[in-house]
Amino acid sequence: MSWATRKRVLTPLSSSRWAGSLTKATHDQWALARRSQLAHIGQLEAGIGMIRDRLSQPVGAKGTRKAPGGYRSKHEWFVKSRRLGVLEDRLATARADGEAGIVRVVRGGKRLLHTRHHLQAAQTDEARWRERWEAERWFCQADGESGKRFGNETIRVAPDGEVSIKLPAPLAALANAPRGRYVPLGRARFAHRGSEWAGRVEADRAVAYRIHYDVQRGRWYLTASWQIPPAPAVPLTAALANGVIGVDMNADHLAAWRLDTHGNPDGRPRRFPYDLTGSTAHRDAQVRHALTRLLHWAQAQGVHAIAVEDLDFTTEKTREKYGRKRRFRQLVSGMPTSRLRSRLTSMADACGITVIAVDPAYTSRWGAQHWQKPLSSQTRKTTRHDAAAVAIGRRAQGHPIRRRTAPPPHHRSDGAGHRTVQAGPDVPGREEPRRRVPGPRTRSVPPGRGANAGDQRSQDRSGNAAEHESWRQDPLPLSP
Template sequence: MKAKRRRKALRPIAAPFVVAPPTGTRIRTRLRPSTGEAAVLAQVGAFLGGLYRADLARRVRLGNVSGKDAQRARRKRELTAVTTSRWAGSITRTAEDQYQLGMRALKADVSSLSKALTVLEGRIGAPVGGRAGRTFGYASRRERAAKQQRRQAVAARHTAARDRLADGRPAIVAGGRRLAKTRHRLGSAGLTAAQWRARWDASRMFLTADGETGVPHGNYTITVTPGGVVSIALPSQLKHLANAGRGRYRLTEPVAFTHRAGQWADRVTADRSVRYDIRFDAVRGRWYLDASWTVPAYTPGLDALAGGRLLGIDLNADHLAAHVIDAHGNPVGAPITIPLDLSGPASQRDGRLRAAISHALHLAHLHGCPAIAVENLGFADARATGRETLGRGARQAVPAHGRRDPHRTVPGPSRRHGLHRRDRSDRRRPRIHLQMGRPALETRPHQQDSHRDPASRRRGGDRTTRPRLHGAATVRCHPDTTSGSCPGNYRPGRTPHHGRQGTTRPGRDGTHHTRGQDAPGPDQKPRRSPASKTAREAPDPRSGPTH
């Protein structure tokens, strides 16, 4: 007798949480220096960039040591002799931050390669066209041979990365590894040697000054007055370039911030710390000034957001499905579809993602929603194993058995993570909080569906998958015995979709009606659910409510 197949348990749904707002602010404006001023900025940036790269190389040679053994005080004293104490502090601090970032990236690389090796070895060990236990083999011998070669390459990379991690020496390229490799293929990149050299020199400049509370206008090294006058404290070896007092170089053209200019002006007037970064874009030939500072962040609890409306958002392959949910967990109005086309270059994808998030924020503000509920779809495992489990072709949803589902195409993990990151950073006042919940989407084979066709039950059923429950825009109501705010038909574990939609059965007149409701009479028209609005039918959220 054939043993009964065990059914895989569903994932437990973790408790929702409120995403903490960003604790920092960064704004940008253009610098318009003259030709002579641009030459001075480039000379100062190249000089400080050389000192920064030397200090970074020295920090990498020290390895993964504690803070006391990093010799930051000693390195700062040596840099102060050729620059200033504030420039030396910014250089050593940036070098330490870059080293720690490199170590985190190296640890993530080792973990990703380890998981990829585990998947490759398991699938290579399974028979071709079959499976070993719950691991499926490759479809053909040719694919298996190609994966064996890939396993050797991944194993070599894993060994090298693990050795670097043990020594505490991450591979860091000042200026960017991609731009460095472009030097060997200038023809395919469409660059000349002079153009590449200009980009390379611009990316290796260092013009970063940390702020300091109490000094004039929050930063003594790079000072910007409330009127927009920019002046720079020159290193000791470049004092001969000064055109102002105390060894400073002042730019002629004032600057003006537009985004969050009021917050910046308040900090500068009160002499609170502001960090400044000067960047040169060699492609456009433009200079930019970035100002950044930290702000206190307040994260409310779930109880503070439970009594109001929520805007539930479900991320799909080409759109955002939004619906307003009231305090009792019932949908309000008609669903709204926000288009989200994430094809094309990265710059276009980022702009479309920002436009979709702005549309969602306008909807939340229009309908009085203090929070937006989104699934917590990080896909950490999928990002770690990568194509070893996602397989060939277009990125699609991967069921538990490791094969692609042709009926449900989803955006990649980086796009979903980018939505949460952009939504977290694009929120404006009045404050709209982002509430994350564990996704309640579980794909199960049709063989495990109790309502499948009996004919398919006899022949083994179709192996495609279908979503069982999707709780992206579902808020479950908890009964309040004191205020009686929940409806009388509340049952624990029952979502608004169960009570609103239900299952349908044919009536005597051949029409379908919802189970639990009376069939329509002879003079009563059958009730129809409102059609969902597409992006073109959805009104402008700033024009007024539609329900």
């Protein structure tokens, strides 16, 4: 049944607004489950393709950088062949559900559902769990409507914080305010972006609200949300006018370093840690706190641009890609790349800071190779992540990651080290391989090589045809 059909069925029993609100909540949940199902099918297909490719290769065959080789032993080959059958069964089941339009939705979350079977480990009892389970369904929400009073006709919040709810016809007897509205006790107060919310409410611009109950704190919460218009694009030269801050994302912290307009590190590196253990709300709060500190530091430094890596581990954290590297898989899975990217984009836009996404290829390796040792001293140890932040910032500015070359030695020999001369930034093709210079590059050229290889007679070489001719010296005259 489509969303519009369900709304029309429910409208006579309540009202058009409440029917749209109730059906939209379930429709959004179904759409999220549908997207997760499609992503799960894609991961299964990728894993099956990887296992089949490795099973087709001989045992012990070496792989390349882009494709892994065969399995190491016969036992591993046998275990992976069994796993291939398991994944194929899961894929067949997921495809059947997708074609039939069946999704699995747990109102309240799968983790809370599994807690019912492990009450002792969760240090709770059935009554408390039941209270949390039912409270997950105690919510109501309504989308905003531009032009209506205070931006919402169903759930209305006045600028002074008074909340009033438009009751449907079957619940009209519970109204305690004119025009069939219910005004609960207490007033709402928005500590975050309260002035922006007040400006929208006074202008009758659309504001969506959601009311839910927190069992652990015993409070009702009112959440307001609205759509922010997209920020205008800022020219790259204007964003980089005061330098840039390179940020390296890691599993437990953000490593940042400020760079001036010439790509040189300025000041000391900064680290913004966060803890991604615990509940979803705790992890989200940790990410927001770290990003808030980063943005405040950027504003204090007068920098209007932050450079980050365009990371995406959606299809890169499967077991079949990294094999036995379990700790590395856990590290990659623990990095909140999508959450950090979305949060940083929205929060930086509110602060007037531009976010520049750069290519993440070899930033950590080249940063450690060219910047970690030069930036370290006896009193300061530069980490690999700090050096990667410098590499990210230089790439955002358009500078090469390599450091400025050393001056030429006092002579042409290699006594002072090899020359590392780089082309200037205005030379086209400076990052390309060096062109092949025709002719020999060493003093000893084998026969058949060089500019004069065809004329051996004109050169003083062993094997010259002139050396094999018979000749006789004329006698010197003894008298005039």
